[in-house]
Amino acid sequence: MGKLVLARQYPRQSYPLRLRHCPPDPTFSILRPMDALIDSQTGDYTGTRTYDLHTAVYLRLKTPLASYWADPWLGSRLHELERAKDSATTRRLAQQYAEQALQPLLDDKRATALAVGVSRQQDGWLLLTIVVTQANSAVQTFTHSVKVI
Known part of the structure; x- marks a missing residue:
């Protein structure tokens, strides 16, 4: 019988492979666009690039948590409020869910x-007002509607 070879042996590298962690550059968003711009009204790409966190905020609020295969931490639990009654508790939950969804932007230093802030837009709708201070000190305000019962 022949000899069974399970794995080919390769010589080890003489030096360890090191990955350097570089802190994020706060001027990066000033120099180059970061993401493709998504229109928050239609959900479609506009064909342009954005220099701010518009797309990052939009994706984190609109995507259900753990539904994106490449990043299980991307998204929010705001979709769960579609079955909740319009009450003070629901408004507090909406604020907490939005803060949890946007926390990675703070962790990444973007x-x-x-x-x-949460307010009642009209019957059956909550309006989230999100104020984000970017790493380059630019302040952006976003609004996001959430359907409730």
């Missing part, structure tokens, strides 16, 4: 501050 944003330095984040504030979420």
Whole structure:
């Protein structure tokens, strides 16, 4: 019988492979566009690039948590509120869910501050007002509607 070879042996490298962690450059968003711009009204790409966190905020609020295969932490739990009654508790949950969804922007140092406000837009709708201070000190305000019962 022949000899069974399970794995080919390769010589080890004489030096260890090191990965350097470089801190994010706060001027990066000033020099180059970061993401493709998504229109928040239609959900379609506009064909242009954005210099701010518009697309990052939009994707984190609109995507259900853990539904994106490449990043299980991308998204929010705001879709769960579609079955909740319009109450003070629901408004607090909406604020917490939005803050949790946007926390990775603070962790990645793409944003330095984040504030979420919730108001009742009309019957059956909550309006989230999100104020994000980017790493380059630019302040952006986003609005996002959430359907409730």
